[in-house]
Amino acid sequence: MNEQEFVKACKEKVVEYTNKHVDKTDSTSIDESNVYTVWQCKTLQNNKALLSTTLPDGMYYEATYNGDKKELYLDAYKKFENVKYDF
Numbered sequence: 571m572n573e574q575e576f577v578k579a580c581k582e583k584v585v586e587y588t589n590k591h592v593d594k595t596d597s598t599s600i601d602e603s604n605v606y607t608v609w610q611c612k613t614l615q616n617n618k619a620l621l622s623t624t625l626p627d628g629m630y631y632e633a634t635y636n637g638d639k640k641e642l643y644l645d646a647y648k649k650f651e652n653v654k655y656d657f
Contacts, residue, residue, distance in 0.1 A: 571635060573610070576617040580633040581605040583644050584621050588629070591646075600625065 571579070581602045589599045600623055608630070610619035615637025622630045632645040 571617065571637065571640075573612055573617065576612075576633075576635055577607055577610065577619065578602075579635075579642060580607070580619050580621055580631075580644075583633065583642065584623065584631050587631070587644060587646060588623055588625070592625070592627075598625070 584605045585600055585602055592598055592600075604624045605621055606624075608620040608622055610617065617633075617635040617637070619633045620630060621633060628649045630647050630649065632647065634643045634645075635641070636643070
C-alpha cells in the first residue's frame with residue numbers, strides 16, 4: 571500500500587467511525603473532505619498517521635497499517651484538556 575492509498579483508506583475509516591459514533595441528536599455526518607492528516611510516516615512496509623476532523627468534538631485518530639499482515643488499525647482518542655507547565 572503506497573502512502574496515498576494509506577491516507578485515503580484512513581480517511582474512509584475515520585469517516586465511517588465518526589458517522590457511526592457521532593451524537594445522533596446533532597443530525598451531523600461528515601465525508602472525507604472533513605478529515606485531515608496531522609502527521610504521517612512510512613517505515614519499511616508499515617504506515618502510521620494521526621488524523622482529525624473539522625467537528626468540534628475533540629477527537630483525534632491514530633491509524634496504523636501493518637504491511638506484513640495487511641491490516642489497518644484505528645485508535646480513537648478524545649482530548650480532555652491541554653495543560654501548560656512552566657519550567
